[in-house]
Amino acid sequence: MANRGDAFLARLRRGEVLVFDGAMGTMLFAAGLTDGACPELWNATHPDVVRGIHRGYFDAGSDFVETNTFGGTRLKLTAYGLQDRTRELNVLGARLAREVCPPSRFVAGSIGPTGHLPDWFAPLGDVSEQTLTENFREQAEALAEGGVDLFAVETMMYPEEAVLAIQAAKEATGFPVMCTMFFQFERDKGRDRTMWGTSPEEAAKILLEAGADVLGMNCGDGGPERAAAIVRAMRTVTDAPLIAYPNAGLPIVHKDGRTTYELSPEEMVKGYPAILQAGANIVGGCCGTSPAHLARISALVKAGR
Numbered sequence: 001m002a003n004r005g006d007a008f009l010a011r012l013r014r015g016e017v018l019v020f021d022g023a024m025g026t027m028l029f030a031a032g033l034t035d036g037a038c039p040e041l042w043n044a045t046h047p048d049v050v051r052g053i054h055r056g057y058f059d060a061g062s063d064f065v066e067t068n069t070f071g072g073t074r075l076k077l078t079a080y081g082l083q084d085r086t087r088e089l090n091v092l093g094a095r096l097a098r099e100v101c102p103p104s105r106f107v108a109g110s111i112g113p114t115g116h117l118p119d120w121f122a123p124l125g126d127v128s129e130q131t132l133t134e135n136f137r138e139q140a141e142a143l144a145e146g147g148v149d150l151f152a153v154e155t156m157m158y159p160e161e162a163v164l165a166i167q168a169a170k171e172a173t174g175f176p177v178m179c180t181m182f183f184q185f186e187r188d189k190g191r192d193r194t195m196w197g198t199s200p201e202e203a204a205k206i207l208l209e210a211g212a213d214v215l216g217m218n219c220g221d222g223g224p225e226r227a228a229a230i231v232r233a234m235r236t237v238t239d240a241p242l243i244a245y246p247n248a249g250l251p252i253v254h255k256d257g258r259t260t261y262e263l264s265p266e267e268m269v270k271g272y273p274a275i276l277q278a279g280a281n282i283v284g285g286c287c288g289t290s291p292a293h294l295a296r297i298s299a300l301v302k303a304g305r
């Protein structure tokens, strides 16, 4: 039986532009998650909230959503003393999205950075490559057990960790893997680079060679305008499906401690025709976006179908 991940890739191959979802963290904070608490624990303690966020994005027109498991590697969960619940929190995260996923739409298992560097990154590195690989494999297997169709390896800061995550997820499951990196806009030089200095073109080549089925950018500090520039740059080196899900501009921290983002749904969507023009096959939103943002983005994409 062909798995649903194959159906996902087939739609991209037919030239369809797909709509991803928006922020999870921003929505959890709005629902009462406090700073310093573990977002993934809410898969166990607040399943209705997490399900409701997924449902909000499906209702807004998302063709697929990602699980609340961004920090779900054992290394990340160790910071909260939750390492023994690694499998459970990832399985639950996958199930919550699956439960509200309409037929013919999809669930991507979110896999974020571990926050650690391999030991050859002296003097900052403190884990072996094998440990990183084991972390990603464990998370991917649990997400697959919970019912995801593909993976979203995302917000990667340096290519080496992205490569290990792509390879581990592929080897563990055979499911399609999307991989997106975090780019900073270097304003003085007018260019986009990862935290470790990788250009969009170099990143695209590295991620493809590692086996990513879809590649691109997410988060970042440049908003939709830089997303378009990054997609354009990646498009010069590959015909593979590209994805962009930028932040709603920059965060604004208010006096009362609340954080909001610069771009309203109306303002944000104005940047998306350029992203599509640049050659993106999938668009969505990262930090600061909501179902209201995604409804606008979805309407734009669907008007072009």
Ligand SMILES: [Zn+2]
Pocket: 218, 219, 220, 247, 286, 287
């Ligand atoms: Zn983000």
